Amino acid sequence: MTTRPFFPEERVTLKILERSDPGSRFPLQGARDLDVGSNGIQAYSISPENEYFSVDFESQIKGKKYIELVLEKLLDREEQAEVDFNLIAVDGGSPPRSGTTQIHIVILDVNDNAPIFSQDVYVGQVLENAPEGSVVLRVAATDRDTGVNGDISYRFSQSGDQSHSAFMIDPMSGEIKLTKPLDFEAAEKHELSVQATDGGGLSAICRVLVQVVDMNDNAPEVIISSFTSPIPEDSLPGTVIALFTVRDRDAGANGKISCALEDQLSFSLRPAYKNYFELVTVSALDREEMARYILTVTAADAGSPPLTATQTFTVDISDVNDNAPVFSQTSYTMYVRENNVPTVLVGTVIAGDGDVGLNGKVTYSLVPAHLTEQPSCSCISVNSENGDVFVLRPLDYEQVKQIEFLVRASDAGSPPLSANVTVHLVVVDENDNAPLVLYPSQDSSSPSSELVPVSAEAGYLITKVVAVDADSGQNSWLSYHLLKASDPGLFVVGAQSGEVRLRRSVTERDTVKQKLVVLVRDNGQPPLSATVALSALLLSDFSDVRLPHSSLTTEDESSSLTVYLIISLVFISLLFLVSTAAFVIHKVCKRKQLKDGHVFYGANNLQSSLADAGAAGTLPHAYCYEISLTTGSGNSEFKFLKPILPSLPPQLHATGGATSSEQGFPCGLGTSGDIEPDNPGMHSAEQFNSLSFN
Known part of the structure; x- marks a missing residue:
């Protein structure tokens, strides 16, 4: 059984200078294989193959423990900064086995590139009145190297006779700035040399040409000779407001001056003589439309670019009483509820006056609708200062539904102007009348x-x-x-x-x-x-x-009325009983006197008896009463008949005594049940009225 070759490290990094000579060798640790003989490592290869490196493993065959990378071609970091490939070791087994490690080559920079300017000659322009610190132009150089080798700094080159006192250069950005204003009359152009140097000491030089642009640096001047403000709003067109002159210390076209008045229709400029100009009115003025005018006169020379000077005239317009008061409404309608409290505020009339001061001070008053009339209704009042309208007394809608009156607004001008407005006061109905x-x-x-x-x-x-x-x-x-x-x-x-x-x-x-x-x-x-x-x-x-x-x-009278009637009935009944008893007693006494034959019913005696009885509060004669009830009415009426005279002795008639009517006695029966005395002077105690009870 064979084993696979293996490297001590899976990834190997090598740093090589870009300017290393071809043929340079760089040792690497070789692969190891536990097998021996023909099964051991037999060859090394690079994958993928590249034109810069090859591998030499003869040193390992000679007993060395490492192999060598051989540089085949000069390296250039600016073209390729890194190279990566795999190193493969193959053994001689069957089948062959291999091992791989990654090789990472970092190419180190060498200061082999000098700075390069983007232009050989830089041309810039600067105004002669440009302030200190103004940027004239910027030079730029590049370096293909990296790190310190690629860091560029700028400075003026001291070669030549150019003076650099008016300029400075930023060593990092390459900006050229002014250290002081330039004067075109002193020098029309400046030539500078700028050197760019990298960190390795390599450098490059360029030329800089600075052209000074001439400027019209003297502006015109406006000198006022006379000026009038304020002016009345009724000033006639052509009134001179101001007189002024202009001048410029430049010469030629830069000293030629023209004047203009900006955006004004009511004023204009007209030449007087030489460089003098007049500011005049050209139309009628109206303070209410414009109370103040800000007039700007611009003087410009013919330079390139032209210089200008401006002069401002503030013209105030004084007021003339030419505006009558104007009410805010063509007519006013105000409302007040009937039965109002006295002096109630019902509204306000407002008038404005376009004038100012006394000409615009408005006062209010009531005026009659016609010249022959008296001032408006006395129940109306208007506050002369603010136009508040008051109703002075309560109004009744049923008597007056609307009041129309005039209010006059007058200003305090001389002569005063005024305006009238109609006010309709509508009385609003209140529910103060029952149906x-x-x-x-x-x-x-x-x-x-x-x-x-x-x-x-x-x-x-x-x-x-x-x-x-x-x-x-x-x-x-x-x-x-x-x-x-x-x-x-x-x-x-x-x-x-x-x-x-x-x-x-x-x-x-x-x-x-x-x-x-x-x-x-x-x-x-x-x-x-x-x-x-x-x-x-x-x-x-x-x-x-x-x-x-x-x-x-009504059969259903209220219970309270019934109670009153019952009380009256009881009282009358008691009075009747008392009167009856008194009558009976008196009658008995009279009969007794008649039997004795000593009483003569003469006129004088009868009147005396009546007077005594009236004084005593008793009834002097006998009365008979009937109580009759009406039928079908549902009502009961007590009807008291008039007293029936007692039978008088025959002597009274024989002697020509007074009849009952002559003696003051009531006679006859009333049809309505009331006692109707023949003698109006009869004592009230002798009258009885009929009472009806429902």
């Missing part, structure tokens, strides 16, 4: 009654509530609602129309007399409302209406 019911009328003490046949079906129109509202807009939008009813399920009210209709058919169980209250409400915020009371009678036959008017009063 007013027109029908049915609520003037009577009892609500009107509507007759409804018992045969009426659902939807039957009973009546229609008509109401109006003095407000406007949504404040006057009315809606109708059923607020209260004897039988709420029987009636329905149209929310928009106010029509009162039957919700269902009438039945026998329904009460003949129905009461309902309709609420009328507007759409304001907050809403206001009114109520209307209605009465409906459910009848089977309209021709048989026997209920008196008094029966149309």
Whole structure:
């Protein structure tokens, strides 16, 4: 069994100078093979083959432990910096076996290349007024070597008679710069020699030609003789603003000067004499359009390039009162709610004046619409300083819906200018009026009654509530609602129309007399409302209406009214009992006196008795009372009949005594149940009024 040859190292690196002589030998450690004899290493080869190296293994045959690489051709690092190949060892076995190692050849640089300039002659131009440090030009040289051998430095060559005091060169970049300004008049050109040297001492030289470019280095001068500012805006065209002269210390074309005014339509320049120029106005001025002009006069010579000088004139325009105040709007519309608080701010009129100072100070005032009128409504006021408009007193939309007045804006110029504007003050409605019911009328003490046949079906129109509202807009939008009813399920009210209709058919169980209250409400915020009371009678036959008017009063009076009536009845009853008792006692006494025959019923005696009785607070005569109840009305009335005179003795009639009316006694029965005294002067204690109880 044979083994494979092997090298001590898998990769071998050799460094060889590029200028090594051909035939130079470089020893390498040979391969090893554990086999002996014919199975040992028999040959070495290079793969791939190259023109620079070959292998010599005879030294190993002679007993040496190494083989040698032989340089066959001169190396050049600038053409090929590295060479790589494989060294192969082959034994003599069958089949033959081989071993391989990599050979890496690094070619070391040798300073065999001198620097080379890109140009033999460099030409540059520099302005004569170029500042110190200005770059004139840059020279560049290259070197194919590397490392120190390729590092190039630059310097001026001292050969020749050239002075280099005005120039300096950067040793690393090759830039040539000025150390001081050049003067074309002193030297038109400068010739320099620049040497480039590498790190190995090799060098090269080039020529540099610097041309100085002549410059127009004297600018024109502008000298002002006179200048006026500000000027009035009503100055006439042709007014002279400034007078100035120009000059240039250069000669020839460089000293020839021309002047121009930049971008101005309102001013111009005109020659005066020699080098003098005038700045004048050419059109009307308007301070409101342009209050200040910045005028730039440029003086330029004919040099190449030309030099210029500029002079700025700041011209202020003084104001003239030539603008009337102008309102921000052609008319104003302001709004105020009715019932406003006094002195409420409703808006502001604003006027501007293009003038300044007193000419632009605006004051405001109220003016009449016509010359013959007095100033506008006394309820309006305007602040003279800022144009605030105030309403001085509360307004009522129902009385006035809009006020139109004029406001004048005047400036403080001389003479003053003014302008007028119309202001429309619109009064905005507030919900301050409750609905007013027109029908049915609520003037009577009892609500009107509507007759409804018992045969009426659902939807039957009973009546229609008509109401109006003095407000406007949504404040006057009315809606109708059923607020209260004897039988709420029987009636329905149209929310928009106010029509009162039957919700269902009438039945026998329904009460003949129905009461309902309709609420009328507007759409304001907050809403206001009114109520209307209605009465409906459910009848089977309209021709048989026997209920008196008094029966149309409500059967369902409020409980509070019933209590008051009961208290009144009790009080009257007590008063009646007391009066009856007093009467009986008095009557008994009178009869006793008559039996004794000592009482004469004369006129004088009767009046005296009445006076005494009135003073005593008792009834002087006997009265009879009847209580009659009316039928069919549902109401009870106590009717008090007028007193019936007692039977007087025949002596009274015989003696021509006074009749009952002559004695001041009430006589006759009142049809209404009220006591109607014949004598208006009767004491109030002798009058009794009838009381009705529902």
